[in-house]
Amino acid sequence: AQSVAQPEDQVNVAEGNPLTVKCTYSVSGNPYLFWYVQYPNRGLQFLLKYITGDNLVKGSYGFEAEFNKSQTSFHLKKPSALVSDSALYFCAVRDMRRDDKIIFGKGTRLHILP
Amino acid sequence: KAGVTQTPRYLIKTRGQQVTLSCSPISGHRSVSWYQQTPGQGLQFLFEYFSETQRNKGNFPGRFSGRQFSNSRSEMNVSTLELGDSALYLCASSLEGASSYNEQFFGPGTRLTVL
Numbered sequence: 697a698q699s700v701a702q703p704e705d706q707v708n709v710a711e712g713n714p715l716t717v718k719c720t721y722s723v724s725g726n727p728y729l730f731w732y733v734q735y736p737n738r739g740l741q742f743l744l745k746y747i748t749g750d751n752l753v754k755g756s757y758g759f760e761a762e763f764n765k766s767q768t769s770f771h772l773k774k775p776s777a778l779v780s781d782s783a784l785y786f787c788a789v790r791d792m793r794r795d796d797k798i799i800f801g802k803g804t805r806l807h808i809l810p
Numbered sequence: 811k812a813g814v815t816q817t818p819r820y821l822i823k824t825r826g827q828q829v830t831l832s833c834s835p836i837s838g839h840r841s842v843s844w845y846q847q848t849p850g851q852g853l854q855f856l857f858e859y860f861s862e863t864q865r866n867k868g869n870f871p872g873r874f875s876g877r878q879f880s881n882s883r884s885e886m887n888v889s890t891l892e893l894g895d896s897a898l899y900l901c902a903s904s905l906e907g908a909s910s911y912n913e914q915f916f917g918p919g920t921r922l923t924v925l
């Protein structure tokens with residue numbers, strides 16, 4: 697069965713510092729991987745995705761993520777954090793081979809400290 | 811292009827009642843998925859519809875049901891409401907159905923409170 701784990705419930709980063717939000721996954725085949733962000737009282741917004749090809753994926757608002765097949769990870773990164781990046785971040789996976797649903801992690805709350 | 815819309819935005823019900831939530835996907839999107847979001851359980855998949863057919867279903871009791879119409883609009887129904895059904899219910903649409911690598915576009919959600 698496919699699964700996704702976000703090991704940190706909360707991450708605190710000072711404004712201007714680099715940030716990383718961790719995600720690991722488990723699928724039987726090859727994965728489609730996604731990152732979404734949720735601001736207060738809003739639905740989720742798509743940030744970026746990995747389908748195939750280059751392991752480093754660039755997305756919205758200066759975010760990027762690196763697909764690491766050997767470590768089954770897809771960590772979200774940003775070189776310089778902004779206070780406005782404070783939000784709830786979700787990693788999601790879908791098994792490429794199976795006609796299956798998308799699975800979301802429990803989310804990581806990112807606090808950027810001014 | 812208009813985004814995903816959900817109605818109503820807020821709903822208060824009492825135990826034992828039933829409720830129907832509505833979702834209108836982005837024009838041209840044929841896949842609609844529903845999720846339940848709670849602080850303790852995170853985002854849990856309810857079901858996915860594609861071209862009026864249920865393609866996938868999560869691990870929820872039969873009190874939770876849904877359907878999709880020919881114009882891709884979708885409804886979900888919860889019967890015999892329980893206190894634990896209080897949650898934010900999110901609808902998401904995408905261009906294609908299951909096995910797709912397309913991202914999902916989420917609505918703002920319906921906040922259901924069961925008293």
